[in-house]
Amino acid sequence: MKVELQHISKRFGTVRANDDVSLTVEAGSIHGLLGENGAGKSTLVKVLSGFISRDRGTLLLDGQAVEIKTPADAIAFGIGMLHQDPLDFPPLSVLDNFLVGKSGSLFMHRRQALREFRQLAVQFNFALNPNEKVSNLTVGERQQLEILRLLSLGVQTLILDEPTTGISASQQDELFAAAKQLAAQGKSIIFVSHKLEDVDELCDRVTIMRQGQVVGNLEIPCPDETLVGLMFGRELAPPVKPNTCQDAAALALNNIRLSTDRLSVKIPNLTVHQGEVIGLAGLEGSGQQLLLLLCAGLLKASSGKMRVNDVDMTAKSYREYLAAGIGYSPADRLRDGLIRGLSIHEHVALRTPPNGWFVDWKGTLEKTQHAIAMFNIRGKPQTHVERLSGGNQQRTQLALLPVPLNLLLMEHPTRGLDIESVLWVWQQLIARCEGGTAIIFTSSDLDEIMQYSDRVIVFSGDQVSEPIDATELTVDRLGQMIGGKFGDRHQALSVST
Numbered sequence: 001m002k003v004e005l006q007h008i009s010k011r012f013g014t015v016r017a018n019d020d021v022s023l024t025v026e027a028g029s030i031h032g033l034l035g036e037n038g039a040g041k042s043t044l045v046k047v048l049s050g051f052i053s054r055d056r057g058t059l060l061l062d063g064q065a066v067e068i069k070t071p072a073d074a075i076a077f078g079i080g081m082l083h084q085d086p087l088d089f090p091p092l093s094v095l096d097n098f099l100v101g102k103s104g105s106l107f108m109h110r111r112q113a114l115r116e117f118r119q120l121a122v123q124f125n126f127a128l129n130p131n132e133k134v135s136n137l138t139v140g141e142r143q144q145l146e147i148l149r150l151l152s153l154g155v156q157t158l159i160l161d162e163p164t165t166g167i168s169a170s171q172q173d174e175l176f177a178a179a180k181q182l183a184a185q186g187k188s189i190i191f192v193s194h195k196l197e198d199v200d201e202l203c204d205r206v207t208i209m210r211q212g213q214v215v216g217n218l219e220i221p222c223p224d225e226t227l228v229g230l231m232f233g234r235e236l237a238p239p240v241k242p243n244t245c246q247d248a249a250a251l252a253l254n255n256i257r258l259s260t261d262r263l264s265v266k267i268p269n270l271t272v273h274q275g276e277v278i279g280l281a282g283l284e285g286s287g288q289q290l291l292l293l294l295c296a297g298l299l300k301a302s303s304g305k306m307r308v309n310d311v312d313m314t315a316k317s318y319r320e321y322l323a324a325g326i327g328y329s330p331a332d333r334l335r336d337g338l339i340r341g342l343s344i345h346e347h348v349a350l351r352t353p354p355n356g357w358f359v360d361w362k363g364t365l366e367k368t369q370h371a372i373a374m375f376n377i378r379g380k381p382q383t384h385v386e387r388l389s390g391g392n393q394q395r396t397q398l399a400l401l402p403v404p405l406n407l408l409l410m411e412h413p414t415r416g417l418d419i420e421s422v423l424w425v426w427q428q429l430i431a432r433c434e435g436g437t438a439i440i441f442t443s444s445d446l447d448e449i450m451q452y453s454d455r456v457i458v459f460s461g462d463q464v465s466e467p468i469d470a471t472e473l474t475v476d477r478l479g480q481m482i483g484g485k486f487g488d489r490h491q492a493l494s495v496s497t
C-alpha cells in the first residue's frame, strides 16, 4: 500500500511539532524516519496511526484521501503501529493478547485463532509460546507478538517506532528479517530510528526531520556524514574517554549474593576505583539491574558486604546512601526517574532542600532556568516532564542528579537518545569521572559498553563474569559471552535461578 502524508502540521501550544511535513512511502518498501530528539517523528507517525489528530494536511492511501481519527480507524485502513513500549496486556497470555482487537474475538474459536497464530509465528520464525503470560516475555518477544497481532488484523502498513531499543542482537536479526519479508510481500514499513547503522541495514529510503520539518529525503545507502549533517546541521565528533581511574576505591563489594523471586545472582568481588567506569553487559533480566539497585541502596543483599569510600553501607538506609553521594538514574524515566504531571521547575524544587517551611519558588525558578540552559533542555520551567521528548527527559534526569557524587549508577543512560544527545551525555559523564566519580552503567548497545567502560562485567543467563579489562574485549567476544560462551580466560561465577 502506498502511503502519502501531505503538508501535515501539528502544534502543541507554541511548539510546532510538525510544520508542513510531506512524506511518501512506496508499497513494498522500508522507509526510514530519522531525526534528533524532538524533531517531530513520533508526532508524524502518531498522526498516521490515529493516536494524534493533525491541525492541517492530507493522508492518502494508494492515492485515495482518507480520514483517520482514531487507532481503530487506522487499523481499519490497514495501518498498524508497533510502539516502543508495546501496548499489550501483561497479565494475559500470548494467545489472549493475540485475540485483542479482532471483531467478535470473545466468541472466536480459540482453536482457529491458535492455528492462525502458529502459522504466522512459523512464517516469521518467532518462537513464542501461546500459553505464556506476556509479563514473562522480553521486550523483543512482546514486539514479535504485537507484529503477529497487527498482521492478523490485516495491516498493510506497519510503523515500527524505535523497535531496536532494548532487544537482543538475535531478536533484532529476526525483526529485520520479518520486516524484509513483509516488504517483499508488498507491505510498506515505516522505521523510526536514531541508529544510522539500523537504517543502513534495513531501509530503502530515509526521510530526515529537524525541528518539525523535513530536511532531506535520500536513497540508502548514503554516507553517515551526510545523514548526521542533515540531522544536526553539523558534524559530530565522539568524546574521547581519557583514563580517569584513580588509586582510591570508591566502592568495594565482597561475597554479595542478590536474590529475587526469579533470580539469585552471585556478584564477583569487586573494587571500583574513583573515576572508573564499569559497564554491565547482558540480556535484560540477567541480574545487572539488581546490582545497580543494590549499589543505590534500593535492594538489600541476601549476603555479603558493601563499602562506599571505605564506609560500610551494608545495613544503612536509603537516605544514608543518598548522603554518601550515590546517585541513580533509572532506565524508565517516566516511571522511576521523573514524576508525570509535575513540571521541570517542580522537580527542581523537590530536589532542593527546603528553607524552613516554605518552598523558595523564586530561587528554584532561577535554578531551573540555569539547569535548562546548562543541560540544553528543550522545554520551559513550567513544561510537564511527560511532554518533553525522550532526549529532553534524559537531560532533565541528569540535571537533577546532585554534584558531586562518589558513585553514579546509570541504567541505559542513552536509550532512545539521538546521536548528538548520546555524545553530550557521555561528555557529562566523563567530566564527572574526571572529578573522581565512579560510574557503573548498563547498556544493550555493545559499542557503547566497549567505547566507554574501563572494565566490563558480563551477565548471561546462569553466569556472571569476573570484571574484564575492556581492552581485552571486542564487540564479537562480548556478544559470544552474552550468549553464554565464557571460555577459559574469562571465568564465570555460577548463578542459580
Ligand SMILES: Nc1ncnc2c1ncn2[C@@H]1O[C@H](COP(=O)(O)OP(=O)(O)OP(=O)(O)O)[C@@H](O)[C@H]1O
Pocket (backbone or CB within 6 Å): 012, 013, 015, 016, 017, 035, 036, 037, 038, 039, 040, 041, 042, 043, 044, 378, 387, 388, 389, 390, 391, 392, 416
Ligand atoms: N503531548 C504533547 N504536548 C506538548 N508537546 C508535545 C507533546 N508531544 C510532543 N510534544 C513536543 O513536540 C515536539 C516533537 O516531539 P516528538 O515526540 O514528535 O519528537 P521525536 O522526533 O519523536 O523525538 P524523540 O526521538 O525524542 O522521541 C517536541 O518538542 C515535544 O516536546
